[in-house]
Amino acid sequence: QVQLVESGGGLVQAGGSLRLSCAASGRTFSNFCTGWFRQAPGKEREFVAGIRWSDAITKYADSVKGRFTISRDNAKNTVDLQMNSLKPEDTAIYYCASRIGLLLRTPNDYDYWGQGTQVTVSS
Numbered sequence: 001q002v003q004l005v006e007s008g009g010g011l012v013q014a015g016g017s018l019r020l021s022c023a024a025s026g027r028t029f030s031n032f033c034t035g036w037f038r039q040a041p042g043k044e045r046e047f048v049a050g051i052r053w054s055d056a057i058t059k060y061a062d063s064v065k066g067r068f069t070i071s072r073d074n075a076k077n078t079v080d081l082q083m084n085s086l087k088p089e090d091t092a093i094y095y096c097a098s099r100i101g102l103l104l105r106t107p108n109d110y111d112y113w114g115q116g117t118q119v120t121v122s123s
Contacts, residue, residue, distance in 0.1 A: 002026045002112040004096050009117030012086055018119060020081040022096030030054055033103040034079040035110060036070060038092035038119075047105040048094070051079060059103055064090075086121045094119050 008020040022034060035050035049070040050059045058070050069082045079096060094117050097110035104110075 002028065002098060004098060004112055004114035006094065006096050006114040006117040009094060009119045011120045011122065014086060014088055014121055014123050016086050016121070017082070017084045018086065020083065020094055020096075020117060020119070022079045022081075022114060024077040024079075024098065028077055029100050031100055032098050033101065034072065034096055034098045035103070035105070036079075036081045036094060036096055037107055037110075038090075038094045039116075040092040043092075045095070045107045047107070049081060050103045050105070052103045057103060059105065061105075083119070086119075088121045088123045090119060091121050092119060093117065 003025045005023045012018050032053040036048040037045050038048050039045040048061050048064055049068055051070045051072050067085045072079045096114045098112045099110045
């Protein structure tokens with residue numbers, strides 16, 4: 001079993017930065033992928049960024065490219081999401097999720113989920 005715990009959410013003004021962290025515990029795998037997703041009120045959960053643990057290959061949603069950076073620390077079993085130049089439309093609950101195998105963008109393809117952390121960007 002894998003447990004994921006997010007931290008680092010909060011309230012920030014537009015243009016500001018936040019860093020989210022996802023800590024994994026329990027059983028982990030060398031071919032893990034971890035993704036960050038977000039869900040705003042009334043909207044579907046969407047892919048934000050993902051990383052493959054083995055070689056740090058990354059993917060980003062177009063809406064966050066150039067502003068967000070995902071990284072991992074295999075020794076600590078953590079995956080961070082550095083969010084810069086935040087916009088009000090980035091407001092959402094952010095979730096990290098993991099799966100074994102390919103780095104995918106669809107939430108239903110992920111097996112393990114954290115509880116989420118709220119990010120609010122004020123204008």
